[in-house]
Amino acid sequence: MKLKTKLVIAFMTVILVPVLLISFFMCIVSHFQMNRIRETYNIEADIGEIVANSSIQIFTALSGQIQEAIQVQLDRDPDQFEDVDFLRTENGKLMGKYSYLIVRKNDEILFDGHSGKIPGLRAEDLPSYEDPSSMMLSGRQMVRGQYFKFSDGGEGSVFIVTAINEMIPEMRSLAMEMVISMILVLVITAAILTTWIYRSLLRPIGRLKEATRKIAEGNLDFTLDVQENDEIGQLCTDFEGMRQRLKETVEERMQFDTENKELISNISHDLKTPITAIKGYVEGIMDGVADTPEKMDRYIRTIYNKANDMDRLIDELTFYSKIDANKIPYTFNKINVTEYFLDCAEELEVDLAADDIEFGYFNYCDEDVTVIADAEQLKRVVNNIVSNSVKYMDKSKGKVNLRIKDVGDFIQVEIEDNGKGIAQRDLPNIFERFYRTDSSRNSSKGGSGIGLSIVRKIIEDHGGRIWATSKEGVGTVMYFVLRKYQEVRYE
Structure with a gap:
């Protein structure tokens, strides 16, 4: 409501x-x-008549009943009204109804039945014998008179007096x-x-006040129950949504901080390894250990390779910072698939031969197939995947195959190796940032843990999709697809 x-x-x-x-x-x-x-x-x-004119109604009914009884007595024996005992008896019947009798003979009061509880009337307050009215109102009392003749010819009158303000306690x-x-x-x-x-x-x-206090104290692990279906309930619902988003933001921030610390630790370790090797070979040269041209050439080449490893790590870290800020510099162009991947294959063959790894290239696409892509970033994808294959190669005769296939509106790139493979429990997470199937920090399997996350980001930014299949001890196949470029023809 x-x-x-x-x-x-x-x-x-x-x-x-x-x-x-x-x-x-x-x-x-x-x-x-x-x-x-x-x-x-x-x-x-x-009821309406009683409420509208209660005093008159009740007094009329009460006095009328008594008048009838008095009239009977007057017709029978008017001289009884000179009998004080008789008058006291009749007066006692009226006292319970907040009324009393006054009997007058000529101008003399024979009987006055008022008590201290009921205000009395003076003789001059009573109506005269000439007054034709039989009912009068005197102050807070209502009087009804009845006139008669005594047996001796004297004029007599009987008055019923009722206190108006006392007569109806109901x-x-x-x-x-x-x-x-x-x-x-x-x-x-x-x-x-x-x-x-x-x-x-x-x-x-x-509840909102209590929830606000908890948030102010830094406690986000609670739930604001919403039971109302009105504006206040909607406010509670919005507040609960805000709390959930705030909690998610805090958790993401904490995870981000943890990942950054892990990244710094990983990069520090991976930079320290080639630096240590460079220092060792430089000291060997300075100490004269490289005393032949062959040793000198080998030392210098090793120093160069280690410097390249450092450069690659720094480049990877720089690119990661651009991913985090969504500032990857893309330059999209139309690329011929056959020509582009042939160049990639030639470079990979040379690099893998240095690591004594057999390389195979297979292209199943037509020569005119093209895609819209950033050539430099796409090469980064291929190189990162191949580098992972080399890093986790555990066979004496390593193999890496690159296959390009035409799958309808897409081209599918497959990079297969015969390395150690990936466990099924790890396979869904390999494209997450900082996820490493091998948590050891040895020099042969080091790395920042962001290589495959960079790969996924680049492929998704190209409108494609990437996934992997693997079998432990047999090897891994990485797949990604890119949409073909198709000319729009206007008729």
Whole structure:
């Protein structure tokens, strides 16, 4: 649910829920209290009439009932209303209903039944005999009078006096219960909304705060669980994605630092080996050990070869730095496959002959087949693969074969050797940077560990693909393919 939708729901809930619940509770409470009022005061009016004019309704019903009883007594014996005991009995019936009797003969009060709990009326407050009204309101009291004649001819009147503010305790209870109901409804609604907002907003924000604190402390090994499907949930999802990317970046950085340290260690070792050899041969020349022209020529040639090894390592390191910065200087041209690989084969044959390795070249492509490639970088690919074959050659009669094949829209180059081979567990990783199947650092199998990663990078930048097959003890075949160049003809 969207956060905007939640706010709208919360707004509507604050307005509608209290209104509906208060109305519901008011109906229940008022129904219960009105039934009590009906039973107490014998009122048959409906709830609306009772609430709208409760004092008059109840007083009318109450006084009317008593008037009927008084009228019966007056018709039977009006002089009873001079009997104090009789009047006390009748007055006691009214006291429980917040009312009392006043009996007057002529202008004299014969009986006043008010108590300390109910305010009394003075004689002058009572209506005169000439007043045609039978009901009056005096302050907070309602008075209803009934006039008659005593047997001796004296004028008599009986008044029912009711304290308006005291006569209906049920109405007070009703009002109090309604107020309490409204407060409870508001409190419950607020509690529900607070819980909902806490679960929807504060809880995910708290998780975000905790996750931020962990990242600030350098701890990225945690997971931010996302349970919401709103803007806050999307924020948590984005934050978790950021944490994962940050963790990957840190891990890549650590791996990069480790690989750089390994590279420096590898290059240092591989540079130290030819330098040590050069120093030894130079010292031999300086000490006069090379005392014949043949020895001198052999020493100088060895020094030259070792210097070439150093130059190759430095060149490889320089090229690696360009790969890391994606700044490899490519110069793409249209190259004739037959002519180009024939030149490569001639150079390889000379170099491999010096290492006493047999070389074979086989071209199965037509003479007009061409590719778009960087001649210098493509030669680097072939030389790096062949150098690896020579480095790991363990046969007394080494062999390296170069085959060029036509495979539809591509040419496929295969470089095969009969060296020690590569274990199947290592084969998927040989094109990774710094991966070496032989972790030993002897001089015969040294190397930076980046040669084949450079090969893969160059081939992929040419739009090609490279892979290898190998069998331990038998040899390895490296394959790479390049797309043929085809002229676009317009009709």
